[in-house]
Amino acid sequence: MSITVKIINQSNNPLPEYATASSAGLDLRAFLEAPVTLQSLERTLIPTGLFMELPEGYEAQVRPRSGLAIKQGLTLLNTPGTIDADYRGEIKIIVINLSNEPQTIHSGDRIAQMIIAPYLQVHMLEVTLLTDTTRGSGGFGHTGKS
Numbered sequence: 001m002s003i004t005v006k007i008i009n010q011s012n013n014p015l016p017e018y019a020t021a022s023s024a025g026l027d028l029r030a031f032l033e034a035p036v037t038l039q040s041l042e043r044t045l046i047p048t049g050l051f052m053e054l055p056e057g058y059e060a061q062v063r064p065r066s067g068l069a070i071k072q073g074l075t076l077l078n079t080p081g082t083i084d085a086d087y088r089g090e091i092k093i094i095v096i097n098l099s100n101e102p103q104t105i106h107s108g109d110r111i112a113q114m115i116i117a118p119y120l121q122v123h124m125l126e127v128t129l130l131t132d133t134t135r136g137s138g139g140f141g142h143t144g145k146s
């Protein structure tokens with residue numbers, strides 16, 4: 001299944017791409033005038049130069065890349081980030097350095113991946129009673145270890 005997503009690219013980078021035939025995520029690249037160095041535990045907003053128009057009923061989820069996480073300790077603070085269908089601003093990535101050393105991001109680096117997914121909007125029906133179930137209010141590990 002394929003849908004069309006309109007995109008404006010104000011960066012010098014190629015458009016987001018699927019790295020392999022069946023990749024779920026489109027890799028997003030940093031668009032920077034100069035490299036950015038993050039100290040340990042520092043966070044920053046990295047621009048992409050991309051502006052998108054998703055079809056109604058679709059969102060984009062911005063997720064970390066595992067290679068960056070394991071090699072450099074770089075991840076996304078708000079993962080998964082949400083890009084709304086009605087958002088027309090620049091897509092930006094909230095990167096945090098969870099390693100003990102400074103980490104540098106260069107323009108063109110693939111810093112995140114973006115999954116396009118359908119969503120539902122629901123109507124909230126306010127009631128005073130919910131249906132009974134065997135689980136009831138049990139949760140947070142109440143079924144034990146095995």
Ligand SMILES: O=c1ccn([C@H]2C[C@H](O)[C@@H](COP(=O)(O)OP(=O)(O)OP(=O)(O)O)O2)c(=O)[nH]1
Pocket residue numbers: 062078081082083084085087090091092093094
């Ligand atoms: O990682 C992200 C997350 C969000 N956004 C943009 C697109 C999204 O549609 C908008 C709002 O995001 P969100 O709803 O997560 O933030 P909020 O704090 O609820 O802001 P708002 O009140 O603008 O919805 O910001 C990004 O560019 N990158």
Ligand SMILES: [Mg+2]
Pocket residue numbers: none
């Ligand atoms: Mg919001």
